[in-house]
Amino acid sequence: MNILVVGCGRWGSFLAWYLCSIGHRVSLYGREASPHFAAFQKTGTNGLVTLQKEVVLTNELRWDKADCVVVSISAQSLRTFMSAVPQGALDGKPVVLCMKGLEIGTGRRLSTIVEEYAPRARVAVWVGPGHVQDFVAGIPNCMVIDSPDPDTKEFLVPAFSSSLIRFYYGSDMVGNEIGAAAKNVIGIAAGMLDGKNKTALKGALMSRGTREIARLIKVMGGNEITAYGLSHLGDYQATVFSMFSHNRRYGEAFVRGEAYDELAEGVPTTTALLSLGEKHGVELPICTAVDAVLHRGEEPEQALADLFLRSLKREF
Template identity: 55%
Template sequence: MKISVIGCGRWGSFIAWYLDRREHEVTLYGRASSSHLKRFREERTNGLITLPETVQLESDLGKALESEVIIISVNSQGLRALMQEIEPFKVRNRTFVLCMKGMEISTGKRLTEVVEEYMEDTSAVAVWLGPGHVQEFYRGIPNCMVIDSRDEKVKERLIESFSSDLIRFYYGNDLIGNEIGGATKNIIGIAAGMLDGLGLSSLKGALMSRGTREISRLIEAMGGNVLSAYGLCHLGDYEATVFSQFSHNRKFGESFVRGTEYTSLAEGYYTVEAIMKISEEHHVDLPICRAVYDVLFHGKDPKETLNSLFVRSLKEEF
């Protein structure tokens, strides 16, 4: 299969490395100005991943779009701008696979909805979600992930082509639930990091339990399957997001409450703003997401705000 990966950051470069191992014809695309692409061209490595010579490096978007499968791994808030760049090429019969987890702040749309605005009717879109960190995959530590799409044939083809002993893919059957679950687990990750930074790590068990229930209500309100929150897209990704030393969102939350600078991308920061808009539209109470939002965007005291989550009025657990 001829595959192009758009986005040569940490995750995109891993995907190129992984799919090359699956014996696909892989091209990794980055802008000509990309420092990541420049380093790969000079050294074939970014410090985490070393790409074999069989992975082609490309800075010409038109050439990258010649592949039948286009995997996108960019900042979620930059997806629309990328699709606007792709639209003039009028590519047909392509499969777009999104490997990011987030929501568009300006519209509150899921990322597949953004892509569908620009792709031709003959093309399809899928999502690749679930737990796992580049550092662990590259060392040969396996994990399970999920691929979902409204197009059953596309989903089946991708899973059969991408599955290996390193990543076992499951068939998703709820695109709404999987996208929302994947995006919001980053918010829970930030909350977990805040608890770590405040010395309240023992509350992370309660955070996981209540967080999953909270997101399941949102998924249900949006027309998805309530059980999706308990699958690989959300609860199944908690170990990698809530506890792992490699979790950007957890580390961002910890750094934030400690007042230290953190410069890596934490998608949950952007997602929580979009989720607040969606929760109002669907009239769903999201106390954990609201607490994270209030701390990040309204200057609320982290310890007081997070503590208040666990001393709310007495109520039934379920």
């Protein structure tokens, strides 16, 4: 299969490497001004992934040459990207979204943005746990592919599966997209606990975080059990504990007053989730606490105390 991977950052470049390694013909698109693209042009590596010689680096989006499009860009850039896609260019093609986020201004799920601009595309999401550093070291993991179209899932799961990644068939686009996005907010909260030497509270964070997001998924029409699957709870090890987690590291750096320059999708997702919570009448205490620290200047110690020392109530 001819696959176009859009986005040559850390995850996008891994996707190109992985898909090539399992036998697909892969083109990797990046902007000419991108330092990631320049690094691959010059050395063939970004320090994490060394691309096979068969991977075609390109700064031209040749939709006609692609049987499938895999997208790995910033979630907040998706609308701008889709608005520039020529009408009809994605008709009938699987478009696989590999970002975990929500549109900050609207709370929209990313698949619905693709459907808005390319209604005849076969949209899917690829979510779940895993870091580039582990995968390239040969450490396997389990992930999920979901789509509103059963035939698209049936096509993609066998085509993308290998001994390195075992894919499960998703059955809840709402739950998988909300869960995948929300786990980044939990990751920021985990980093804040690490930064304030309250790591022991991560168990409570994981338990209550999953419950919080399950309530939101349910009221939005999804299946609350999805929060306990690979897209959310199953991704906690990679997000809440891993040294490679950008969101965890961002939260830790933030409460310590240190600079952190890598993309943390959980920051805009916090705002988007709170707007969804307000819209649907769902209390999101962890998201609220993270927002209070990130955007309203509340002292982390106070926000964390308020979060975990709330009024007495039943657990379930």
